[in-house]
Amino acid sequence: MKRAPALVPLSREHNTALWLARAAKRAARSGNAERIQQAWQQLHDAWRSEMARHFRAEELLLFPVLREGGEHELVDLLLREHAAMHRTLEQPELQEAERLEALGQVLEGHVRREEREAFPRLEALLDQGSLTRLGHELARLSDRTLEEYTYDREAQETT
Amino acid sequence: MSRPDIEELRRNVDQIDQQLVELIGARMQHVDQILALKCLAGLPRRCEEREREILERIRAASRQQGLDPELVEALFKRFFNQASSYPKATA
Ligand SMILES: [Fe+2]
Numbered sequence: 128m129k130r131a132p133a134l135v136p137l138s139r140e141h142n143t144a145l146w147l148a149r150a151a152k153r154a155a156r157s158g159n160a161e162r163i164q165q166a167w168q169q170l171h172d173a174w175r176s177e178m179a180r181h182f183r184a185e186e187l188l189l190f191p192v193l194r195e196g197g198e199h200e201l202v203d204l205l206l207r208e209h210a211a212m213h214r215t216l217e218q219p220e221l222q223e224a225e226r227l228e229a230l231g232q233v234l235e236g237h238v239r240r241e242e243r244e245a246f247p248r249l250e251a252l253l254d255q256g257s258l259t260r261l262g263h264e265l266a267r268l269s270d271r272t273l274e275e276y277t278y279d280r281e282a283q284e285t286t
Numbered sequence: 287m288s289r290p291d292i293e294e295l296r297r298n299v300d301q302i303d304q305q306l307v308e309l310i311g312a313r314m315q316h317v318d319q320i321l322a323l324k325c326l327a328g329l330p331r332r333c334e335e336r337e338r339e340i341l342e343r344i345r346a347a348s349r350q351q352g353l354d355p356e357l358v359e360a361l362f363k364r365f366f367n368q369a370s371s372y373p374k375a376t377a
């Protein structure tokens with residue numbers, strides 16, 4: 128099914144995330160220290176430029192809709208994955224291959240879950256008008272700077 | 287039993303084999319995700335209590351299906367052992 132226009136920008140970012148996730152897994156399995164370090168760097172850069180805002184936008188605007196639609200288990204899992212990735216990307220001192228592969232795996236699985244389960248569910252839950260409004264809200268969020276998205280980890284972990 | 291009957295039964299078996307492989311693949315994907323989350327959280331890969339629970343459940347389910355519980359149990363033990371070699375990175 129074609130993605131609702133409101134969700135297209137996030138889906139596009141999912142493509143980037145998938146690419147990064149697979150590159151991370153390949154680098155981890157190569158055992159090459161330089162490639163491993165590069166992959167970590169790419170993920171840290173992506174976290175700062177795109178991922179942190181992307182996570183925040185989903186948490187603020189998409190997950191509450193899914194919860195209202197009764198998808199508590201799905202949202203809990205997505206939040207746990209967000210928190211695990213966020214924690215990992217905040218610990219630049221721990222850059223082992225094993226964690227890199229795990230991070231790639233979690234990111235890839237997370238994006239798949241959102242594309243295959245969360246987004247189709249949102250498209251089913253929201254009517255055309257609500258989807259259009261959601262699209263505007265998402266666009267408004269992505270105009271702001273990252274500083275405004277200070278990630279509240281404690282709030283994450285109690286959810 | 288005529289030849290066409292056997293052919294049809296074989297087609298059913300082939301279909302079920304395909305579904306089995308797909309289900310095992312889906313199970314592995316979920317398990318890999320759990321193992322990756324555990325790795326990021328610094329938790330041990332395997333949990334004996336959880337493995338025991340799974341084995342109890344599948345033993346009961348096997349008996350209900352009239353299957354040899356040991357056969358099914360052996361398959362699940364192979365699944366559990368695979369978790370020990372996660373992740374694939376060696377460095
Ligand atoms: Fe997400």
Ligand SMILES: [Fe+2]
Pocket residue numbers: 137141181185238241
């Ligand atoms: Fe996402």
